[in-house]
Amino acid sequence: AQTVTQxxxxxxxQEAETVTLSCTYDTSESNYYLFWYKQPPxxxxxxxxxxxxxxxxxxxxxxxxxxxxxxAKSFSLKISDSQLGDTAMxxxxxxDTQGAQKLVFGQGTxxxxxx
Amino acid sequence: xxxxxxxxxxxxxxxxxxxxxxxxxxxxxxxxxxxxxDPGLGLRLIYFSYDVKMKEKGDIPEGYSVSREKKERFSLIxxxxxxxxxxxxLCASSPHRGRQANYGYTFGSGTRLTVV
Numbered sequence: 001a002q003t004v005t006q007x008x009x010x011x012x013x014q015e016a017e018t019v020t021l022s023c024t025y026d027t028s029e030s031n032y033y034l035f036w037y038k039q040p041p042x043x044x045x046x047x048x049x050x051x052x053x054x055x056x057x058x059x060x061x062x063x064x065x066x067x068x069x070x071x072a073k074s075f076s077l078k079i080s081d082s083q084l085g086d087t088a089m090x091x092x093x094x095x096d097t098q099g100a101q102k103l104v105f106g107q108g109t110x111x112x113x114x115x
Numbered sequence: 116x117x118x119x120x121x122x123x124x125x126x127x128x129x130x131x132x133x134x135x136x137x138x139x140x141x142x143x144x145x146x147x148x149x150x151x152x153d154p155g156l157g158l159r160l161i162y163f164s165y166d167v168k169m170k171e172k173g174d175i176p177e178g179y180s181v182s183r184e185k186k187e188r189f190s191l192i193x194x195x196x197x198x199x200x201x202x203x204x205l206c207a208s209s210p211h212r213g214r215q216a217n218y219g220y221t222f223g224s225g226t227r228l229t230v231v
Contacts, residue, residue, distance in 0.1 A: 009155065045205065045222035091157060101146050101165070101209065102173070103220060105158040 002027045004094050006106035013082055014114050020067075021077045021109050023092030029053075032096045034068065035103070036077045039089040048090070051075065079111075087113045118142075121206050121223035128230050134193040136226050138206030144221075145211040147189035149173075149181065152203040152225070161204075164189055165211070196230045203227050 004025045013019045025034070036048040051059045051068050058066050063083075067076045079086055092106040122137035140147065146165055150158040160173030162181040170181050178200060182190045189208075193200055206223040 004157075006157075043203070043225040045207075047219070101211070102148060102160055102163055103158075103207070104160075105150075107155055107157040 002029075002094050002096065002104045004092050004104050004106040006092055006109050008109045009107070010110045010112070012112040012114060015082060015084060017082055018078060018080050019082055019111065021079075021090055021092075021111065023075045023077070023106055025073050025075065025092070025094050025106075027073070027094065027096065029096045029098070032094060034066075034075045035093040035095075036064070036066070036075075037091045037093060037105075038086075039091065039108075040085075040087070045091075049077065082113045084113050084115060087111060119206055119208050119221050119223040121204075121226050123226050124224065126226055126228045128193075128196050128228065130197060130230055132193075132196045132230075134196045134228070134230075136191040136193075136204055136206075136228070138189045138191070138208075138223055139187050140189075140208040140221070141187065142208060142210070142221065143186070144208035145186070146209045147183065148207040148209075148220075149179075149189065149191045150205045150207065151175065152205055158205060161191065198230050201228060201230045 032053045034051045038046045038048050049059050049061045049064050063080045065078045089108045091108050093103045095103050119140045128134050148163040149161045152158045159175050164170045164183045180192045204226045207220050209220045
């Protein structure tokens with residue numbers, strides 16, 4: 001079974017700093033998708049970024065980028081120039097390309113951006 | 116704007132009650148999911164459905180059942196609510212992978228259920 005692990009329950013940084021959230025996963029599949037979701041206090045899950053495992057290039061979306069290391073099964077999220085609106089729970093998630101079309105989530109990291 | 120709508124944002128029920136959590140999506144998605152969110156545990160899959168009248172157990176199905184009579188609606192049922200089912204429940208939907216390859220999942224805004 002696939003598992004996703006986020007080892008940082010909470011993180012806190014000052015506004016405008018750069019912060020990196022860690023995620024590791026375990027799978028025997030060779031092709032899969034990885035995601036970072038943001039859940040602000042409104043509780044609405046928002047897709048931040050998506051990475052396809054067969055693509056070597058790390059995904060980037062504006063201030064958000066990932067460091068995808070397939071051999072190490074690591075998928076970290078870097079937030080540059082952090083903003084107060086980035087305060088949220090962040091979840092790393094995995095889905096394979098075969099079989100059950102479900103998302104497997106990590107435990108989550110609560111990120112606080114301080115003014 | 117496409118949406119997944121959960122019928123209640125907050126719900127308080129008594130132990131032993133039968134509880135229905137409703138989820139409706141307007142995107143013509145084939146797949147629908149029910150997750151439970153607890154602090155320190157992340158989101159755990161309860162049940163999912165690939166099509167009307169089809170259902171599959173997730174990782175923690177005990178104490179729950181589901182119903183999908185129409186494509187757009189997926190209901191989670193707590194047959195006899197217990198205090199350990201106090202949690203946040205999130206519904207999600209996605210298109211079948213054969214129809215759309217971007218693996219997009221859309222979530223509802225959650226139902227916070229308290230069982231007393």
